[in-house]
Amino acid sequence: MAAPSSFNDYVQNHTDAFIDRLRTAVAYKSVSGDSTMRQNLIDTGIWLKGELENLGVTVKLHDLGMQDDLQLPYLVLGSIGTDASKKTVLVYGHYDVMPVTMQANDWPDGSDAFILDVKDDKMYGRGSTDDKGPVMGWLNVLEAHQRLQLPLPVNIRFLFEGMEEVGSPGLDEFIVNEVNNGDFFKEVDCVCITDNYWLTTRRPVLTYGVRGIAYFTMDITGAKDDMHSGLYGRMIHEPMTDMVKLLSKLVETTGVITVPDIENQVPPPSDDERESYRLMDYQLSDLWKDTGGRKVELSEDTAELLMGRMRYPSLSIHGIRGTFDTNDGLKTIIPANISARFSLRLVEPLTPDYVIPRVTAFLKAEFAKLNSKNEIEVKYEGGGLPWVGERNHWNYQAADAATQAVWGSSLYPNYVREGGSIPVTLTFSEKLGKNVLLLPMGQSDDGAHSSLEKLDVSNYINGTRVFGEYLYQVANAQT
Secondary structure, X not given: OOOOHHHHHHHHHOHHHHHHHHHHHHHOOOEOOXXXXXXXXXXXXXXXXXXHHHOOOEEEEEOXXXXXXXXXXXXXXXXXXXXXXXXXXXXXXXXXXXXOOOOHHHOHHHOOOOOOEEEOOEEEOOOOOOOHHHHHHHHHHHHHHHHHOOOOOOEEEEEEEOOXXXXXXXXXXXXXXXXXXXOXXXXXOEEEEOOOEOOOOOOOEEEXXXXXXXXXXXXXXXXXXXXXXXXXXXXXXXXXXXXXXXXXXXXXXXXXXXXXOOHHHOOOOOHHHHHHHHOOOOOHHHHHHHOOOOOOOOOXXXXXXXXXXXXXXXXXXXXXXXXXXXXXXXXXXXXXXEEEEEEEXXXXXXXXXXXXXXXXXXXXXXXXXXXXXXXXXXXXXXXXXXXXXXXXXXXXXXXXXXXXXXXXXXHOOEEEEEOOOOOHHHHXXXXXXXXXXXXXXXXXXXXXXXXXXXXXXXXXXXXXXXXHHHHHHHHHOOO
8 A cells, every 4th residue: 555646746836835834833942952942842842733733633732840949841642543454553753953153144045043045956954854854744744635635554653852852851751650550652553753864965864773872071170270370280180171171081082992891892803794884875975075175084995984884883082171362363372161071972782881880980090190180070972772673674664665655765764773872762662662664854064053054945845755655554464
């Protein structure tokens, strides 16, 4: 059973209206990491509730309570369909976005990140690909069925959250409590997460694994106040010097993690596994496109590059915060307090509980070797476990068939493990006991979290068609 041609025709014929829907969604400044925008975030959840209700969905806003004296944004819980003879699909997405740091005049046409700018088949706007575009794709599917008076082939449960970009506080607790004491997940047969991207710009993918993450802050404190480098340089231990020394101990320029007992915990790939990465549709030119033409790759072997992204752990240093700013001119102070942030992306069998004490002990031991009289503090800020799903499940077979039905059999999807982290995947898998699939809409060059985030119109419309087709393939799947 495939999606009826009338569904596909409707989606194609309503491109402008669907873009307008995304334009409205992008206009909500739903930045979860900025406390000053919390009301905007709450308003976004309320707006999304109304949109879903207009499309026939029964919706409840679940209050997650307070965090640091701020109300957490609502979980938007939607339910449509109660036919016991049909399968039930749980759809997850998020409506919060990352902050925007670029200037308005750097945006296409002098606009800004919260005004969707459509140019050359690309829709620029914060959240366009991560994750408002995919969320609106599901609303587009509902609208087509409502207007065409087509019955949905499955029952759907929607779970849209507003704090994904800052660790999803309260989400795991809700899921566990609901599984044990509620009925929202009671009839769910499979889970579909639409919060990731293709490996390249030319071939769809189905994602069956994600890396975990452990995020750290390291603080080094010296004198009580900032000091004049001309007066006190070479008289005192400088926190910045200590920090640079310590950060250089964490990882080699080749990407190899030098914290003991991290790399050696991950077994090497078999010859067959290595060959599976080599057969993926990926080229060096794909990486160069993502890096703006800069040839900064660690290897010319694409299999090694892909394993570096998908099956090996990594450690990235995200920045140092002190007192220097590019607008300060030639400031020559010795900062009194320095803070650095870094994270490890984890693969099985690594977990946050395993790496936290090893990273902390290693940094403190290396700091002791410096004989510095400054003070150090290493703090674990949060993280999540890695996840690998069952790619031979009927849920993946349905998504595979849907992808080929829309994009064509020559663009059969690659099966990939993603390098990023979506901790809720493991929670769904373990607590619901159901197969979890990641079904992306956007491409590798969408620039999620970057200044110029975008989503191609073609991916938005065909992605909507894939979502709809997937529901029909799920309904027809042999379990």
